[in-house]
Amino acid sequence: MTAAPGQPVLSVRGLSVRFRMRGGAHVSAVTDARFDLAPGECLALVGESGCGKSVLASALLGLLPGNAETAGSALLGGSGGQGGLDLLTADERTLARTVRGRRVGLVPQSPAAHLTPVRTVRSQLEETLRELTGVRRPALRPAAEAAAERASFPVSHLDRYPHQLSGGLAQRAATALALIGDAPLLLADEPTTGLDRELVDRTVDELRRHVGDDRALLLITHDLAAARRVADRVAVMYASRVVEIAAAADFFGAPGPRHPYARGLLDALPEREFTPIPGMPPELSALPDGCAFAARCAGADETCATRPALTSGVACHHPVTAALEAPRA
Numbered sequence: 001m002t003a004a005p006g007q008p009v010l011s012v013r014g015l016s017v018r019f020r021m022r023g024g025a026h027v028s029a030v031t032d033a034r035f036d037l038a039p040g041e042c043l044a045l046v047g048e049s050g051c052g053k054s055v056l057a058s059a060l061l062g063l064l065p066g067n068a069e070t071a072g073s074a075l076l077g078g079s080g081g082q083g084g085l086d087l088l089t090a091d092e093r094t095l096a097r098t099v100r101g102r103r104v105g106l107v108p109q110s111p112a113a114h115l116t117p118v119r120t121v122r123s124q125l126e127e128t129l130r131e132l133t134g135v136r137r138p139a140l141r142p143a144a145e146a147a148a149e150r151a152s153f154p155v156s157h158l159d160r161y162p163h164q165l166s167g168g169l170a171q172r173a174a175t176a177l178a179l180i181g182d183a184p185l186l187l188a189d190e191p192t193t194g195l196d197r198e199l200v201d202r203t204v205d206e207l208r209r210h211v212g213d214d215r216a217l218l219l220i221t222h223d224l225a226a227a228r229r230v231a232d233r234v235a236v237m238y239a240s241r242v243v244e245i246a247a248a249a250d251f252f253g254a255p256g257p258r259h260p261y262a263r264g265l266l267d268a269l270p271e272r273e274f275t276p277i278p279g280m281p282p283e284l285s286a287l288p289d290g291c292a293f294a295a296r297c298a299g300a301d302e303t304c305a306t307r308p309a310l311t312s313g314v315a316c317h318h319p320v321t322a323a324l325e326a327p328r329a
């Protein structure tokens with residue numbers, strides 16, 4: 001099922017996730033996230049470890065643990081009530097039968113943990129094909145081979161077990177599984193963890209190749225080079241909030257990021273200034289009322305004691321503008 005014409009594949013509004021902890025405490029893992037994902041688009045969600053990226057992905061798949069409380073909406077295949085399914089309120093039966101694999105394909109962080117260790121790749125592809133597409137023998141074998149080829153997984157390796165695969169091939173096997181249902185939304189949660197640079201590039205190029213007229217990719221990563229390589233837009237998360245959303249060309253080129261945290265992220269890259277952002281992110285159980293980045297920000301002043309809204313794509317009371325800073329390399 002694809003999005004209606006002119007509709008986003010995914011429309012996230014005010015999505016918040018917080019975890020109930022012992023003693024009445026709460027961890028706010030995602031706060032008021034809002035973004036759309038258009039057909040044919042790749043949105044990279046970037047940010048430091050622990051900022052809430054994976055929790056957001058789990059919310060979209062209905063895979064949050066029992067101590068999670070959610071608010072807002074995440075409409076799949078429509079918005080404004082026009083045929084969209086709200087992933088936050090859908091029941092488990094709907095999610096299991098019609099969403100996971102069929103409308104949202106997950107490319108996991110760790111294929112080694114995602115693939116069943118005691119079954120060959122062929123058997124896992126065939127099972128997923130049976131389940132999602134209804135293909136039966138004798139068509140199953142050629143269908144599994146076609147599914148492998150689609151993700152550039154060598155057919156000659158189909159009878160191998162996951163532990164017999166390199167990291168790159170395991171990732172391709174996981175991608176092949178994710179593509180079987182032809183889901184309009186591909187959700188890749190840190191799909192390049194543990195891969196070397198060349199394999200990272202190959203993996204994200206591969207994922208990008210599957211973003212077509214009807215399909216969008218949400219790429220969750222802390223690898224800014226990977227985001228730069230394939231994303232159309234970049235959403236930067238800090239301490240549970242999306243603090244900037246920008247076109248990738250603007251973000252990585254000129255004028256560059258406008259939020260001080262996002263600029264700090266880029267400046268920390270070895271190929272840029274290699275300067276770490278001072279300090280640490282706040283505890284998600286004790287977020288300040290105002291800007292969560294203020295304690296680490298050289299430009300903070302009294303206005304930062306109030307929380308900035310995400311206006312014009314940036315949540316900062318005084319975002320850096322092109323007029324203030326020279327374009328970056």
Ligand SMILES: Nc1ncnc2c1ncn2[C@@H]1O[C@H](COP(=O)(O)OP(=O)(O)OP(=O)(O)O)[C@@H](O)[C@H]1O
Nearest residue numbers: 019027029048049050051052053054055056065284
């Ligand atoms: N079940 C839970 N109960 C309480 N806190 C949780 C739970 N699951 C996740 N968290 C917290 O939510 C926060 C966000 O975690 P998340 O895994 O989304 O971060 P991330 O940005 O994906 O980081 P990484 O890149 O390391 O995966 C973390 O502080 C984490 O400890």
